[in-house]
Amino acid sequence: MSEQNxxxxxxxxxxxxxxxxxxxxxxxxxxxxxxxxxxxxVGLVGESGCGKSVSAMSVLRLIPYPPGVIAGGQIVxxxxxxxxxxxxxxxxxxxxxxxxxxxxPTTSLNPVLTVGRQISESLELHRxxxxxxxxxxxxxxxDLVGIPDPSKRVTDYPYQFSGGMQQRIMIAxxxxxxxxxLIADxPTTSLDVTVQAQLLEIIAKLRDEFQMAVVVxxxxxxxxxxxxxxxxVMYAGKLVESGPTETIFAEPKHPYTVGLxxxxxxxxxxxxxxxxxxxxxxxxxxxxxxxxxxAPRCAYxxxxxxxxxxQLEPVATTGAAAEASGHERACFYDAAKLEKVDMLx
Amino acid sequence: xxxxxxxxxxxxQPSDAPRQRASVEDVLVDVKNLVKYFPVTAGVLRRKVGDVxxxxxxxxxxxxxxxLGLVGESGCGKTTTGRCxLQLYDVTSGSVVFNDVDLxxxxxxxxxxxxxxxxxxxxxxxxxxxxxxxAGDIIGEPLLVxxxxxGNEYRERVAELLSMVELDPAVASxxxxxxxxxxxxxxxxxxxxxxxxDFIVCDExxxxxxxxxxxxxxxxxxxxxxxxxxxxLFIAHDLAVxxxxxxxxxxxxxxxxxEITTSDQLYANPRHPYTISLLSAxxxxxxxxxxxxxxxxxxxxxxxxxxxxxxxPFHTRCPQATDIxxxxxxxxxxxxxxxxxxxxxxxxx
Numbered sequence: 001m002s003e004q005n006x007x008x009x010x011x012x013x014x015x016x017x018x019x020x021x022x023x024x025x026x027x028x029x030x031x032x033x034x035x036x037x038x039x040x041x042v043g044l045v046g047e048s049g050c051g052k053s054v055s056a057m058s059v060l061r062l063i064p065y066p067p068g069v070i071a072g073g074q075i076v077x078x079x080x081x082x083x084x085x086x087x088x089x090x091x092x093x094x095x096x097x098x099x100x101x102x103x104x105p106t107t108s109l110n111p112v113l114t115v116g117r118q119i120s121e122s123l124e125l126h127r128x129x130x131x132x133x134x135x136x137x138x139x140x141x142x143d144l145v146g147i148p149d150p151s152k153r154v155t156d157y158p159y160q161f162s163g164g165m166q167q168r169i170m171i172a173x174x175x176x177x178x179x180x181x182l183i184a185d186x187p188t189t190s191l192d193v194t195v196q197a198q199l200l201e202i203i204a205k206l207r208d209e210f211q212m213a214v215v216v217x218x219x220x221x222x223x224x225x226x227x228x229x230x231x232x233v234m235y236a237g238k239l240v241e242s243g244p245t246e247t248i249f250a251e252p253k254h255p256y257t258v259g260l261x262x263x264x265x266x267x268x269x270x271x272x273x274x275x276x277x278x279x280x281x282x283x284x285x286x287x288x289x290x291x292x293x294x295a296p297r298c299a300y301x302x303x304x305x306x307x308x309x310x311q312l313e314p315v316a317t318t319g320a321a322a323e324a325s326g327h328e329r330a331c332f333y334d335a336a337k338l339e340k341v342d343m344l345x
Numbered sequence: 346x347x348x349x350x351x352x353x354x355x356x357x358q359p360s361d362a363p364r365q366r367a368s369v370e371d372v373l374v375d376v377k378n379l380v381k382y383f384p385v386t387a388g389v390l391r392r393k394v395g396d397v398x399x400x401x402x403x404x405x406x407x408x409x410x411x412x413l414g415l416v417g418e419s420g421c422g423k424t425t426t427g428r429c430x431l432q433l434y435d436v437t438s439g440s441v442v443f444n445d446v447d448l449x450x451x452x453x454x455x456x457x458x459x460x461x462x463x464x465x466x467x468x469x470x471x472x473x474x475x476x477x478x479x480a481g482d483i484i485g486e487p488l489l490v491x492x493x494x495x496g497n498e499y500r501e502r503v504a505e506l507l508s509m510v511e512l513d514p515a516v517a518s519x520x521x522x523x524x525x526x527x528x529x530x531x532x533x534x535x536x537x538x539x540x541x542x543d544f545i546v547c548d549e550x551x552x553x554x555x556x557x558x559x560x561x562x563x564x565x566x567x568x569x570x571x572x573x574x575x576x577x578l579f580i581a582h583d584l585a586v587x588x589x590x591x592x593x594x595x596x597x598x599x600x601x602x603x604e605i606t607t608s609d610q611l612y613a614n615p616r617h618p619y620t621i622s623l624l625s626a627x628x629x630x631x632x633x634x635x636x637x638x639x640x641x642x643x644x645x646x647x648x649x650x651x652x653x654x655x656x657x658p659f660h661t662r663c664p665q666a667t668d669i670x671x672x673x674x675x676x677x678x679x680x681x682x683x684x685x686x687x688x689x690x691x692x693x694x
Binding site: 047048148162163164165192193194195197198201219220221222223224225226245246249250259260261263264265266267268269271272273274275276277278281 | 419559563582585589612627631643646
């Protein structure tokens with residue numbers, strides 16, 4: 001895909017992030033590769049402990065060392081390998097060109113500073129605004145994320161905002177330097193359904209306005225279906241399937257994706273449906289087997305799956321069309337025999 | 346609010362056919378005009394300056410063997426309602442009749458004896474298990490408290506409870522930190538089952554879990570319900586989960602129930618504007634289907650329960666609100682058999 005490289009904002013290649021613990025080496029991210037194109041809205045889905053958040057932290061090199069180490073791979077952001085960049089260079093990039101929104105707004109905001117002060121900080125640091133300019137700009141940003149009466153509210157403290165409003169402030173802060181890439185790590189977890197949809201709506205709107213690329217990490221498949229262009233499904237530190245949102249939801253071709261989609265209770269089913277269950281638990285990342293990490297829980301596992309790990313390859317069934325759409329999966333089982341479970345019957 | 350919100354779980358869905366249906370006559374929990382205000386104090390003298398009206402005149406019934414879902418946004422009073430039923434809070438007024446005994450009037454030893462019949466499963470499986478007790482002790486504690494079993498019988502019962510929730514009885518000697526979130530939730534369920542309860546309040550019991558684990562716990566709860574003819578009050582904010590496990594669903598807003606009906610009706614034919622907007626906010630995990638749905642985005646936040654708006658509590662955010670909504674509190678009205686809603690505009694919508 002070299003001819004498209006200029007459109008690729010972020011190119012993660014074979015990323016390995018390991019944690020050295022008493023229990024052994026935890027391979028939180030182990031050979032993760034994915035690309036994010038200009039203006040693209042990418043969803044990274046998977047269960048707790050599959051390495052989603054660690055992979056996002058790795059992009060910004062925020063992995064605590066020790067015990068964490070980025071052991072291998074490349075993180076190419078606009079042609080520059082961030083893993084080779086100096087710490088000084090990283091500081092210019094973090095919050096300025098790549099911004100991040102974290103899971104818990106309550107713990108991410110400083111409780112003793114006004115929100116205006118907190119947003120101004122990066123405006124003064126990265127954009128060199130003076131105090132008054134920064135204050136006006138903060139109010140403008142709050143307005144952008146839909147906080148009513150912004151010029152008054154810049155002087156409020158975080159506790160005076162609800163959880164959803166706090167997360168809006170986090171988004172405003174992330175946008176303050178007009179980033180090229182926004183990474184949102186579970187931005188809506190622990191919030192109400194109504195608020196979750198509102199927040200993703202804001203992110204989607206701002207994505208269009210700012211022409212920035214967005215990676216959203218979530219386990220809410222409903223939100224993924226509604227807002228995301230491309231879905232990357234992660235399991236045990238690797239991508240197991242990747243493709244355009246509609247393809248992934250209509251024709252999932254990895255047994256884990258199939259199982260994940262079938263385990264979500266649906267609101268629109270004609271009658272009550274008992275969710276299908278993926279048996280067992282996610283693997284211990286310190287003791288991964290030779291073969292496919294999903295094999296112990298997989299109904300289709302064959303000897304081959306236990307012997308060696310499948311690589312991410314274009315889904316073969318639809319030939320050239322699949323390659324063009326970028327539908328890939330890491331599985332040995334015959335793709336033609338894998339079908340999504342109809343949750344409406 | 347009226348007292349006639351008695352529940353018949355009318356549903357002829359095949360997936361529910363083998364379950365014993367609740368009937369109007371066989372009411373296990375009867376909540377009438379339940380009110381719970383939390384006082385708000387200020388200053389050094391802790392003078393009372395107001396009340397948080399967490400639950401404000403709530404009435405419903407739950408039939409024996411039935412599952413009632415309770416949904417609503419954070420702060421709407423769902424959890425408080427559950428805890429008031431279990432008498433974990435002192436109720437401000439109203440009655441909670443459980444098995445023909447009014448729990449609000451019951452005190453001391455008698456209440457303790459009643460507690461055997463009703464249990465609670467908590468949301469956070471990390472915070473609700475004592476980190477210094479073994480799994481076996483956690484599950485067995487209710488057996489000792491209620492003097493149900495000791496010695497060999499105790500150990501056998503603990504092993505039986507563990508296998509009931511599909512855990513290996515050998516894990517009894519392990520500590521909570523050795524378990525995953527889903528396994529801890531299984532321990533919480535086993536602890537609730539220890540005393541052979543009739544009624545279990547599941548307070549966001551699956552909200553903190555990953556989807557695949559959530560599905561495992563839901564199926565476990567459904568199986569146990571059949572096996573022991575349990576009655577659940579299933580509190581959650583995830584409407585899709587609630588729909589699939591409940592016979593009937595009550596929707597709460599600002600301390601009041603705004604709509605209550607069978608879970609199939611609630612989805613197929615929601616009548617209260619709040620229910621309609623809540624349902625439309627839930628994205629469907631299928632991009633093609635989701636695109637065809639009408640979305641109503643509610644403006645603003647839930648008003649403070651310390652100072653709820655007059656008239657209909659929802660009027661400040663309701664897209665259809667008219668003058669009558671701003672001045673008069675709507676009554677719970679019958680929309681259909683077993684379907685009640687409190688809205689002035691039921692005929693207009």
